[in-house]
Amino acid sequence: MKQGIHPEYRQVVFQDTSTGFKFMAGSTMNSAETITMDDGNEYPLVRLEISSDSHPFYTGREKFTQADGAVDRFNKKYGFK
Template identity: 65%
Template structure:
């Protein structure tokens, strides 16, 4: 195999912003934000809008999450109030 062509693979914590669910996994993505995990170590924090905790395919039910007031902006834009 060629040396020095693969990205660094490290542990990071993913945070589902719609449910607050967190999980530790490996990733090549980095972040300036960090979080202390259950094992006492500090890991980079990556925020995602959908994970297995909030996706309807995995949960079997639809969860409506208004991320950042998008529904209100849409209603205001099209006068649907």
């Protein structure tokens, strides 16, 4: 294996910008921002627009569209019977 071609793997804090939820995971992502966690160590901070804390699939706030109604509207609009 070649030396010096692999990115640095370290602990990074990810923060959901919509809920403020934070979690730490190993990553190779870079960030100019840092955050000090409860353990007193400083970690790179990567901001996310959506995470498991705010995604509708994980929170149970998923919206389902009525497929039958959409099909009926399409058929009515374009004259299909």
